[in-house]
Amino acid sequence: MLQEQGPTIWDRLLRVPRWVIYLIIAAAVIFPFLHPLRFPVEVSQRTRQLYDYIDKLPPGSVVCLAFDYGPSTMAELQPMAVAVTRHCFRNNLAVAGVALDPWGAALCDAAFATANSDGKKKEHVDFVNLGYKTGYSAVIQGMGLNIHEVYKLDNRKTPVGDIPLMKNVRTYQDLAIVIDLASSSTPQAWIAFAGARFGATVSAGVTAVMALDMYPYLQSGQLVGMLGGLKGAAEYEKLINQPDQGALGMDSQNLAHGAIVLLVLLANLGYVVTRRQARRRQER
């Protein structure tokens, strides 16, 4: 009678309990917050392209930031919003925030407050939050005809015509660039309606899940640079030499990725070895 063998280490690798994986990921995410590892952040071409475009704008130009995301994705997109706004403020560019997502208007206020923590920039002169509008294709097209018709009041109920920053901003021709910070398909709408129809310069900061979908537009020149996920935010923070939330999260990101790659490798190794062992047993 054959003695029954217990599961080998390779068998166990294929049946790692879920809670063990959760613990490994939790440890990988939490550890760098307690002991920063400061992994280097390499700046990609797509991030530098957007940075260079903004950096070369003459002072007084108006940059439009579209806050098309909600709190569920703010971990990735809010650091981008803060970093780009800081860059604009540093170069004396005005920033006009719009939102096609109802949560976006509040996140726009929060981003402006963080970027203007020293209080040097004045609302309605250096920045304005135009608030939320529903019906994104209609809003984007309406902005190409007359922004004042679409946004009659800003987020604080000030008539847009009375806002100094908006006095000479009527259409996309008066905006240096539109940067869509998005967690859904709104960048395509900005590309189609603002870019293709009205000739606006469009860029995007998107969640990592969406980043791959944006590459064709980047390659075709329909997007001027792109920020992809938390890494995009960390890269932009590095370029403006002001590391913040993005850079802070990258240590955890790197460590957690390393843990996931290791788990995938180990599981595959376990799969290959157990299959080979099973084949050998059959041959005997």
Next chain:
Amino acid sequence: MFWHDLGIWIAAALTLAVFSFLYRDNLLYKAAEHIFVGVSAGYWVARLYNDVLLPDLIYPLFDPKMVKLAHPQYLLIIPGLLGLLMLARFLPGGFWLSRWPIAFVVGVSTGTYVPVAVQAFLLDQVGATLVPVVVHRAAAAGGGMDWATSLGNALLIIGTLATLSYFYFSRPHVGAFGAVTRVGILFLMFAFGAAFGYTVMARQSLLIGRVEFLIFDWIRPTLAALGAG
């Protein structure tokens, strides 16, 4: 300060309640889920009323000075009525009335979308694949063959054609054509791999965002307030 701290504690408690789902579905998770749905719906209604209905319909009709208009805009009664007809779907027997505004929205959206979609997603994209396979550096940059760009352009063309071939189903994928479609599958696999990597990164970022909040906005200030930080 009190309200700020209370908000942080509520947010921390709800975050932990949602994380409790990792153990198993439970009452705390369900409560957090329902609170989220309720708060979201309430927030949306308030924002729609304040940011859309007030400045775009109610003020221009009944209080035009609020939006710097000299006279009431009576033409807005038409879109206002169309908007109200949307709610007719809740009336017994009045469902058909909601089809009018829907037909209007579908018609206008399609009419405006098709031309720009052809331009932005077809012509511009096709144009972007018409790239030279042999690229020379500018004389100022030293001249000669730009191997990296040339190789990238060649891969772009091969990848586009091979992937499109894979989605051509009117001919069996055998022989030389089959070989091309297999190259297409290879490119698709690269794309799926990159998508998976990006997806892991995105989900990880969301967890990082919450952990960051718990450590820096909740635990550390609380410990500091207790004199232990």
